[in-house]
Amino acid sequence: MNETYVTLRGWLGGEVRHRLAGETPVAEFRLGVTARYFDKQRSDWADGETAWYTVKAWRQLADHCRDSLRRADPVMVHGRLSQRSYVKDGVERTVVEVTAVSIGHDLSLGTSAFRRTSARREEPRREEVAAGAAA
Template sequence: MNDTHITLHGWVGGEVRHRDVKGVSLSTLRVGVTPRVRRNGEWADGETTWYTVTAWRALAERVRDSVVVGDAVIVHGRLSTRTWTDDKGQPVTTLEVEAVYMGHDMSRGTSTFRKAQRPETVDGDLEQEVAAMVAETAAEAPAMTSWGPTGAVREPAA
């Protein structure tokens, strides 16, 4: 897959909107990124670029519970663009980031971390079944190191 991944740090510019989509949590928010640029020998704010950030599942719930307007955040995720037509018939292009990781920007302030509770397993027998499958296939797999299978020497192609 040829996705473009980016990491950005900026400021939350609106309320986090949260909803369930077919039983899956989704949080959406706007993050503004304003670069510092040098103009006439002095530093000034550049033009702000706005991103629509989406987070799914557990990340969506944690964003909903942790992030508020004005927070400095770091977002890492998949960048995409979406073009649509506004009420006046003008084409509009938005930058969207589907967050993979997101958190407070500790270079801009402080934060308190609380480890999330691990979800309870639905079926204890499933864990045992998976463990048995792993053990069964592990016996068939060759021994591996960070350099690949041990004992297998490949000759370079002539």
Template sequence: MNDTYVTLIGNVASEVRSATTVAGVPMARFRLAVSPRRFDRETGQWSAREPSFYSVVAWRRLAEHTLSSVEKGDPVVIAGRLSVRDWLRDEKWHTSVEVEAVSLGHDLSRGTSRFTRATRRESDADHIPGPSDGSGSPEPRAA
């Protein structure tokens, strides 16, 4: 199966929420606001366009690091797999856009950050990051 990978640059628009799956897999989730800006040559000024909002989910160690490093309002850069879902409710179509983060960090073009290397646990050495072992996203439970 082919995946669509994207890179998003924006601001964390919600509190980062944590959950743990029934299998004990940590997850972090938040909303990301991406507000494109355009330079208007006639006025010589930048203008902001309507923001787009994305749900971002991180699993395992990336989830743990996100919970301890990212706060609402932070400028971030995210790379991950894009998923778009449409559904019908009350005779109206809705769309959700989610990015499963593969990499996530602060946007250093807008500030500074201090990196602390995490030590690798034995259980991480045998498992590739992702929501599951090919069977789709595990069901989260509130932490």
């Protein structure tokens, strides 16, 4: 199946909501993406319309979002784009969602500190590899 992948650069519109779907962690947040353009009449940069996306992250990425992201953080999101429509109060609405593959702070706007989690498989140290080869 062909899927559309996108990379979005925006700002968290609120706190990350974290929950369990069965036994699987899922995090969800709204991401505001505002286009910028140069207004020749004012000779200055201006904001365009803000598009809002629902971003969902699953499993370990969900836990990392919960522990790392806060409201108004600038972030980059890469993931699968999907769209669905529904009717509420007689009005048809469309929701655009991104199922994240990777998420990180936008370092063009500030700094961040990275901490590797213990769940990642650790590489053997050089001494251990050398000792194993000598045996």
